[in-house]
Amino acid sequence: MNTVREIHADEITQAVADLCIKACTLLPDAVYGMLCKACECEPYMSAKETLKLIRRNADIAKEQHMPICQDTGMAVVYAEVGQDVHIVGGLLEKAIHAGVAKGYTDGYLRKSVVSDPIRRENTGDNTPAVIHIKLVAGDKLHMTVAPKGFGSENMSRLAMLTPSQGIDGVKAFVVETAKLAGANPCPPIMLGVGIGGTFERVAELAKEALIEIRTQPHPDPYYDALEKELTAAINELGIGPQGFGGQTTALSVRIKAFPTHIAGLPVAVNVGCHVTRHADVTL
Amino acid sequence: MKQLTVPFDKEVLSGLVAGENVEITGVLYTARDAAHARLCMALDAGEELSVDLLGQTIFYAGPTPTPPGRASGAIGPTTSMRMDAYTPTLLRYGVNAMIGKGERSAAVMEAIAECGAVYFAAIGGCAAYMASCIEKCEVVAYDDLGTESIKRLEVKNLPLTVAVDSRGNDAYEQGVHAYLRQSR
Numbered sequence: 001m002n003t004v005r006e007i008h009a010d011e012i013t014q015a016v017a018d019l020c021i022k023a024c025t026l027l028p029d030a031v032y033g034m035l036c037k038a039c040e041c042e043p044y045m046s047a048k049e050t051l052k053l054i055r056r057n058a059d060i061a062k063e064q065h066m067p068i069c070q071d072t073g074m075a076v077v078y079a080e081v082g083q084d085v086h087i088v089g090g091l092l093e094k095a096i097h098a099g100v101a102k103g104y105t106d107g108y109l110r111k112s113v114v115s116d117p118i119r120r121e122n123t124g125d126n127t128p129a130v131i132h133i134k135l136v137a138g139d140k141l142h143m144t145v146a147p148k149g150f151g152s153e154n155m156s157r158l159a160m161l162t163p164s165q166g167i168d169g170v171k172a173f174v175v176e177t178a179k180l181a182g183a184n185p186c187p188p189i190m191l192g193v194g195i196g197g198t199f200e201r202v203a204e205l206a207k208e209a210l211i212e213i214r215t216q217p218h219p220d221p222y223y224d225a226l227e228k229e230l231t232a233a234i235n236e237l238g239i240g241p242q243g244f245g246g247q248t249t250a251l252s253v254r255i256k257a258f259p260t261h262i263a264g265l266p267v268a269v270n271v272g273c274h275v276t277r278h279a280d281v282t283l
Numbered sequence: 284m285k286q287l288t289v290p291f292d293k294e295v296l297s298g299l300v301a302g303e304n305v306e307i308t309g310v311l312y313t314a315r316d317a318a319h320a321r322l323c324m325a326l327d328a329g330e331e332l333s334v335d336l337l338g339q340t341i342f343y344a345g346p347t348p349t350p351p352g353r354a355s356g357a358i359g360p361t362t363s364m365r366m367d368a369y370t371p372t373l374l375r376y377g378v379n380a381m382i383g384k385g386e387r388s389a390a391v392m393e394a395i396a397e398c399g400a401v402y403f404a405a406i407g408g409c410a411a412y413m414a415s416c417i418e419k420c421e422v423v424a425y426d427d428l429g430t431e432s433i434k435r436l437e438v439k440n441l442p443l444t445v446a447v448d449s450r451g452n453d454a455y456e457q458g459v460h461a462y463l464r465q466s467r
Contacts, residue, residue: 043466044462044465044466046458047462050406053406053409053412053442054406054408054409056412057408057409057410057411057412058411060411060412060415061357061410061411064411066356066357066410066411066414067347067356067357067410067411068357068408068410068411069357069359069407069408069409069410070344070345070346070347070356070357070358070359070410071345071359071361071410072347072357108347108348108349108350108356109347109348110345110346110347110348110356110357110430111429111430112345112430120317122428122429122430122431124429151361151362151384151407154362182385182386182455183384183385183386183404183455184362184364184384184385184386185362186384186407186408237459238459238460238462238463238466239459240458240459240462242384242404242406242407242444243384243385243386243455243458243459244302244404244444244454244455244458244459245458245459245460245461245462245463246462247462247466273407273408274408275408
């Protein structure tokens with residue numbers, strides 16, 4: 001029989017606070033690498049200058065411990081809990097919310113959450129977070145904090161396509177989403193695309209595809225080819241950095257697929273900006 | 284690059300051309316969704332505004348809190364289209380210029396041309412860099428709105444692009460067309 005490992009809620013709170021600050025000030029290496037490559041490849045001069053400034057901003061944020069973007073987002077937190085972990089000293093969700101409040105307060109991050117979507121009163125500490133908990137094997141707790149800005153989140157879309165619309169329907173919907181988004185989500189953008197599952201699952205897939213910032217090719221060659229085709233199609237739109245024209249509209253398109261019903265073809269596109277960020281830790 | 288002083292003279296604004304890059308120095312006022320709603324509610328009710336915005340420039344921005352030892356937190360433009368519902372009212376009241384990011388509605392484009400105003404774009408997501416252009420940041424209205432309060436900013440050499448000029452020309456449309464013409 002496996003032994004149970006104890007993790008104290010206070011440790012979780014502190015870890016989440018640290019992750020909030022880290023995620024908002026330090027651009028993931030993978031995204032920084034994509035920006036550097038785009039700076040090199042962009043043929044349109046004004047677009048190249050914009051990309052250079054975006055890269056310089058990431059450098060300044062890192063050096064001065066400043067947020068990369070003033071929209072430090074709503075905190076999306078993924079917790080993968082080993083089933084041999086026993087959390088003591090409080091509830092997991094409560095510990096995570098407390099960590100977000102602490103991180104956003106201590107780190108001078110922006111409080112962008114309102115308590116009710118219609119009546120709109122700022123909660124003052126950026127809570128609640130959006131929490132996804134998954135039970136996994138082992139005796140560790142893995143947490144990812146992915147602050148999500150809403151300039152890009154607002155441009156995200158979901159469609160319940162029908163099987164007859166097939167791959168062409170999916171492609172058209174993804175490219176149309178980038179086109180409708182235009183300059184609003186601060187291009188160059190990153191897209192997470194979910195295909196399959198159910199109404200709620202496809203949105204989660206899109207978010208996961210966006211947030212994991214995979215730099216390796218998709219393990220399935222079919223989707224690897226589709227990711228490359230969609231990236232190229234979006235970059236042919238000419239929207240460019242900040243929407244003033246150029247080659248670099250999308251830094252990446254990442255797909256996650258899941259089995260679905262015989263009657264359905266759900267597709268969701270989660271739009272991310274050039275400050276798509278996350279930080280993670282294993283306790 | 285053109286160096287401009289803000290608040291702007293109408294004559295200076297009328298000389299700007301869509302797509303042009305400028306740097307501005309002077310005074311701006313921040314206002315986002317919630318502040319716009321309150322400003323327009325006050326104007327509709329025939330009340331005085333809490334801040335005199337006649338001839339002023341609004342920056343669609345909600346900065347991060349100012350850390351100790353700095354003049355401002357991270358700051359940058361939010362998506363302008365969310366302010367579209369309020370913008371014609373504010374332009375007709377007498378706001379001169381706006382700073383944000385992204386395309387505007389047809390109604391806003393018309394109001395810009397009608398009033399001889401200008402809509403500038405700042406680069407989104409360059410908030411650590413832009414913080415270095417802020418010399419002073421103080422709340423002047425709606426403190427209860429937190430980051431959405433109206434703040435008076437003193438800025439120095441803030442880099443902007445003329446997104447829509449006073450004749451209603453749109454740099455977004457022109458920029459994409461120019462790139463596509465060149466690349467084909």
